[in-house]
Amino acid sequence: MAVTSEPRAQEGGAAPRHRSATRSLLRLWPYVRPVRARLFGAAGVAVVASCMGLVIPLVLKWMVDGPVAHRDPGGVWLGGALLLALGTAEAALFGLRRWLVGRPLASVEAAMRADLYRHLQRLPVSFHDRWASGQLLSRATTDLMLLRMFLAFPLTFLVVNGVTILAGFGILLSQEWTLGLVLMVPAVPLMILCSLFETRYATVARTVQDQTGDLTTVVEEGVLGVRIVKGFGRHRSQARAFRALSEQVRSTELRKARLLATIWALIMTLPELAIGAALVLGTVRVADGDLSAGTLVAFLSTALTLRWPVESLGFLLAMSQDAATATDRYFDVMDAEPATAADRSRPAPPREPGEGGEGGEERKGEGGLRFEGVEFVYADAPPGEPPVLRGVDLHIRPGETMALVGATGSGKTTLTALVPRLHEVTRGRITLDGRDITALSREELRALVAVAFEEPTLFSATAGENVLMGAADAGREELLRALEVAQADFVHALPEGTDTEVGEQGLSLSGGQRQRLALARAVVGGPRFLVLDDPLSALDVHTEALVEAALRQVLASTTALVVAHRPSTVLLADRVALLSEGRIAAVGTHQRLLRESAEYRSLMSGQEAEEGEGSP
Ligand SMILES: Nc1ncnc2c1ncn2[C@@H]1O[C@H](COP(=O)(O)OP(=O)(O)OP(=O)(O)O)[C@@H](O)[C@H]1O
Numbered sequence: 095m096a097v098t099s100e101p102r103a104q105e106g107g108a109a110p111r112h113r114s115a116t117r118s119l120l121r122l123w124p125y126v127r128p129v130r131a132r133l134f135g136a137a138g139v140a141v142v143a144s145c146m147g148l149v150i151p152l153v154l155k156w157m158v159d160g161p162v163a164h165r166d167p168g169g170v171w172l173g174g175a176l177l178l179a180l181g182t183a184e185a186a187l188f189g190l191r192r193w194l195v196g197r198p199l200a201s202v203e204a205a206m207r208a209d210l211y212r213h214l215q216r217l218p219v220s221f222h223d224r225w226a227s228g229q230l231l232s233r234a235t236t237d238l239m240l241l242r243m244f245l246a247f248p249l250t251f252l253v254v255n256g257v258t259i260l261a262g263f264g265i266l267l268s269q270e271w272t273l274g275l276v277l278m279v280p281a282v283p284l285m286i287l288c289s290l291f292e293t294r295y296a297t298v299a300r301t302v303q304d305q306t307g308d309l310t311t312v313v314e315e316g317v318l319g320v321r322i323v324k325g326f327g328r329h330r331s332q333a334r335a336f337r338a339l340s341e342q343v344r345s346t347e348l349r350k351a352r353l354l355a356t357i358w359a360l361i362m363t364l365p366e367l368a369i370g371a372a373l374v375l376g377t378v379r380v381a382d383g384d385l386s387a388g389t390l391v392a393f394l395s396t397a398l399t400l401r402w403p404v405e406s407l408g409f410l411l412a413m414s415q416d417a418a419t420a421t422d423r424y425f426d427v428m429d430a431e432p433a434t435a436a437d438r439s440r441p442a443p444p445r446e447p448g449e450g451g452e453g454g455e456e457r458k459g460e461g462g463l464r465f466e467g468v469e470f471v472y473a474d475a476p477p478g479e480p481p482v483l484r485g486v487d488l489h490i491r492p493g494e495t496m497a498l499v500g501a502t503g504s505g506k507t508t509l510t511a512l513v514p515r516l517h518e519v520t521r522g523r524i525t526l527d528g529r530d531i532t533a534l535s536r537e538e539l540r541a542l543v544a545v546a547f548e549e550p551t552l553f554s555a556t557a558g559e560n561v562l563m564g565a566a567d568a569g570r571e572e573l574l575r576a577l578e579v580a581q582a583d584f585v586h587a588l589p590e591g592t593d594t595e596v597g598e599q600g601l602s603l604s605g606g607q608r609q610r611l612a613l614a615r616a617v618v619g620g621p622r623f624l625v626l627d628d629p630l631s632a633l634d635v636h637t638e639a640l641v642e643a644a645l646r647q648v649l650a651s652t653t654a655l656v657v658a659h660r661p662s663t664v665l666l667a668d669r670v671a672l673l674s675e676g677r678i679a680a681v682g683t684h685q686r687l688l689r690e691s692a693e694y695r696s697l698m699s700g701q702e703a704e705e706g707e708g709s710p
Pocket residue numbers: 223472474475482500501502503504505506507508509548
């Protein structure tokens with residue numbers, strides 16, 4: 095984890111590029127479609143409400159030129175009642191709009207979040223290797239919230255205010271076109287300024303959101319790695335890293351705020367000046383007698399009514415920009431290819447000559463787990479580096495247990511990850527009972543193969559639930575048996591037995607306890623093939639012996655590949671394979687390899703290979 099300095103360079107932090115905000119936002123349509131009726135209905139209601147506000151000045155004009163000028167109190171009361179009714183109706187309609195959009199938009203947000211989550215689960219491990227979790231987290235939370243807010247508010251009000259402004263200017267021009275033109279003078283420079291502002295704002299908005307993602311990553315790592323941070327006394331450097339990043343976010347936010355402030359100042363001042371000019375001009379003309387006082391009152395109050403729709407355009411556009419950026423960030427993830435789509439299109443590898451034709455069928459003598467010329471390169475490996483695995487040939491016979499031994503970093507974990515297809519082989523193939531793993535459906539493969547990794551991953555669920563994750567249809571009986579095999583009887587001593595919550599990542603358990611639960615999860619489904627990556631490393635010698643004794647029973651009935659570092663684990667196996675420089679350098683019994691391979695001897699004894707060379 096990045097305890098000290100900068101966050102990992104991520105695709106998620108991609109440089110902002112120019113693209114049309116409208117095009118981005120249009121991609122939301124599939125999600126909005128189901129609620130379109132309500133959304134359009136709400137927009138319609140808001141348009142009516144807003145235009146109702148425009149009628150108020152006309153009533154005022156009628157009152158000023160009619161009842162007020164003629165000193166007719168009845169007429170004034172009537173006008174007052176009319177104004178009250180209009181105001182109430184306007185308020186009621188805006189309330190109705192709110193009610194119309196609230197629930198459907200919450201469901202849009204939920205649907206998008208569910209899609210994102212589903213997609214993240216289907217993306218290959220290599221995707222998650224590249225993306226920082228904070229970037230994904232911030233997309234699932236902040237960005238989706240921005241989108242909901244956009245759909246609820248700016249989207250409607252851009253339409254509503256647009257219509258209101260058009261209608262308002264129509265009224266203004268029809269009342270007194272010269273004064274109307276005076277008000278329209280600032281429109282052109284405003285539009286130019288807005289479009290200039292939009293491009294610059296888009297860049298800053300994207301930067302803020304990406305930096306927030308990085309910040310989320312640092313916070314997440316700091317919380318998950320709190321033991322390391324405390325253990326190494328790294329609070330200061332961790333806090334520095336956090337401060338540096340949040341300082342960055344802050345200064346970008348400030349840049350964003352300054353941009354907003356500038357544009358807003360212009361948007362507020364220009365119309366204000368225009369209204370002032372119109373007021374002076376209008377007053378002069380009323381004094382001259384070529385304009386009625388009522389018309390001037392109506393004109394000015396219409397202009398004032400339009401002030402809010404015009405002024406709001408600035409931040410409505412800004413919110414839309416934020417939403418467009420959020421949409422881009424959302425679809426950055428959604429556009430990543432899920433694993434299945436990629437492998438489905440991969441043609442089946444050519445068969446070796448002399449092999450039976452009926453692919454996919456179990457064949458005699460072909461059983462077990464077989465690696466054939468398997469080569470693997472990590473997608474993000476530096477170019478020119480030799481592949482981690484280059485030409486691995488290995489056959490584990492049905493029912494056999496094979497230990498996999500190799501120096502650290504030799505590719506053992508990588509090899510085991512290929513069997514459940516967490517990564518795809520780049521060349522060669524892997525077969526289970528003669529069937530190419532790429533020809534099996536994910537479900538079939540999962541039912542056949544169970545895995546336990548070096549890092550035992552537990553979820554914040556009960557101990558029992560964590561184990562039962564290993565099999566779709568296992569019940570209480572299987573659970574108890576699996577716990578017994580994995581020597582995880584400690585579970586029964588927990589406060590609520592198998593129903594005890596193990597906390598986030600199972601951190602309330604010891605390392606060895608976590609490993610044993612992970613092991614129980616691997617064996618609970620009674621899989622045909624078992625792939626264990628150094629599953630006993632955290633156990634004390636005594637517990638290891640117990641687990642091994644129990645595991646021996648399971649291994650007797652399964653075909654297993656077990657990564658081992660210690661002689662005691664190796665002894666569980668029928669044969670041992672030595673992985674060296676990306677190839678299987680030797681296969682044989684423990685005794686034979688001890689005799690014949692200096693490298694194996696050194697790995698098992700910890701001696702230097704040279705020393706071992708001399709002994710018989
Ligand atoms: N996600 C990854 N992306 C790029 N390279 C990786 C990735 N994971 C592992 N590697 C590289 O692949 C090589 C093999 O790693 P692997 O984890 O398979 O070794 P290992 O044999 O399991 O080692 P150990 O005994 O320490 O567990 C290493 O050089 C490692 O740096």
